[in-house]
Amino acid sequence: MAIIETKALIKDYEMGKFKVRALAGIDFEICAGEFVAIMGPSGSGKSTLMHIIGCLDSPSSGEYYLDGSLVSSLPKSALAAIRNQKIGFVFQSFNLLPHINILKNVELPLMYAGMSASRRKQRATEVLNSVGLGDRLRHKPSELSGGQRQRVAIARAIVNNPAILLADEPTGNLDSQAGGDIMEILSQLNQAGNTIIVVTHDPLIAARSNRIIRITDGLIDHGNLAV
Numbered sequence: 001m002a003i004i005e006t007k008a009l010i011k012d013y014e015m016g017k018f019k020v021r022a023l024a025g026i027d028f029e030i031c032a033g034e035f036v037a038i039m040g041p042s043g044s045g046k047s048t049l050m051h052i053i054g055c056l057d058s059p060s061s062g063e064y065y066l067d068g069s070l071v072s073s074l075p076k077s078a079l080a081a082i083r084n085q086k087i088g089f090v091f092q093s094f095n096l097l098p099h100i101n102i103l104k105n106v107e108l109p110l111m112y113a114g115m116s117a118s119r120r121k122q123r124a125t126e127v128l129n130s131v132g133l134g135d136r137l138r139h140k141p142s143e144l145s146g147g148q149r150q151r152v153a154i155a156r157a158i159v160n161n162p163a164i165l166l167a168d169e170p171t172g173n174l175d176s177q178a179g180g181d182i183m184e185i186l187s188q189l190n191q192a193g194n195t196i197i198v199v200t201h202d203p204l205i206a207a208r209s210n211r212i213i214r215i216t217d218g219l220i221d222h223g224n225l226a227v
Helices: 046-052 076-086 101-114 117-130 146-158 178-191
Strands: 001-014 018-031 035-040 063-064 087-091 164-168 195-199 209-216
Touching: 001 046, 001 195, 018 195, 018 209, 035 046, 035 178, 046 164, 046 195, 076 087, 101 117, 101 146, 101 178, 117 146, 146 164, 146 178, 164 178, 178 195
Parallel strands: 035 195, 035 209, 087 164, 164 195
Antiparallel strands: 001 018, 001 063
């Protein structure tokens, strides 16, 4: 069953007097439980596509169905609720709050979801233990290595048990050892049932996925579509 489906997805940006077409008509499906890599050169539209999949942006036209529901025309408030309930995000730059410890960082999505303080602490601790950081709960992000900070970012992304995890160049700021560790965590999450979508330019990272979708000039490059 498709958890993500797009139909004739188009995204235009106004750049002064000019219109730039980032996506030129994207049609694809991603089934629940897949591990998919989205690849393409800089400016190909892959990050724009990820933002729409993640309900961070809306298309100019076309349809986007998430878990069977049409979400492409929903208002921003509804998209925010969907993001909190169904989608977790992992970014290249970690996006952790520097002034609070990693336990509080991971608790944030639970706070937005209205969970009690005691339950938030318990759940965040469980997830940080699962990524090997149970002994660092009171450390701030600046006291951790890059690989450890990305583990925190993954813990924060999965703390709400989202069905979908979106990772945008998740190993881009890491050395090969730390990057391999992060990809192993993503693989384990996929084996546990999560749908994983990774945006990357690295073929070694993409090779860890089950399927590669290549984007060129805002379109899926069917000539280089790997299954």
